Amino acid sequence: MxxxxxxxxxxxxxxxxxxxxxxxxxxxxxxxxxxxxxxxxxxxxxxxxxxxxxTGASPDLVLWLQVRDLAATLADLKAKGLEPVRDARREPWGLDEAWIADPDGTRIVLVEVPEGHPIRTDTR
Structure with a gap:
């Protein structure tokens, strides 16, 4: 395929x-x-x-969106009235993640790849 x-x-x-x-x-x-x-x-x-x-959201479906600056993204979303489902934290696999949800409850994981992480390819 x-x-x-x-x-x-x-x-x-x-x-x-x-x-x-x-x-x-x-x-x-x-x-x-x-x-x-x-x-x-x-x-x-x-x-x-x-x-x-x-039926609305399924817990089995999660959107994964990589952002350049997680703190700035969350601040912008909070200014628009959107509260995270879970605040940002560093995961055991080394990525910084926060969770939000769309109007149906679909979970959206906002991800920042920190400097020095092996999957980081953008050095800005």
């Missing part, structure tokens, strides 16, 4: 609230819009918010 592009699809209970959350609260760039949905840019992938879900 040759994968050319990837996209995660979320079927929210309230599409308007979820679209506003990803666009306005998180500030994700809109990759494209179409009748009934919005696709957001997620670095090397995409997140599509479309359709209508019935």
């Amino acid at each position: 040759e994968v050319l592009k990837s996209r995660l699809l979320i079927r929210p209970r309230d599409a308007e609230a979820s679209t506003a959350f990803y666009r306005d609260t998180l500030g994700l760039a809109v990759e494209r819009e179409f009748p009934g949905g919005t696709v957001f840019f997620l670095g090397h992938g995409s997140l599509e918010v479309s359709g209508r879900g019935e």
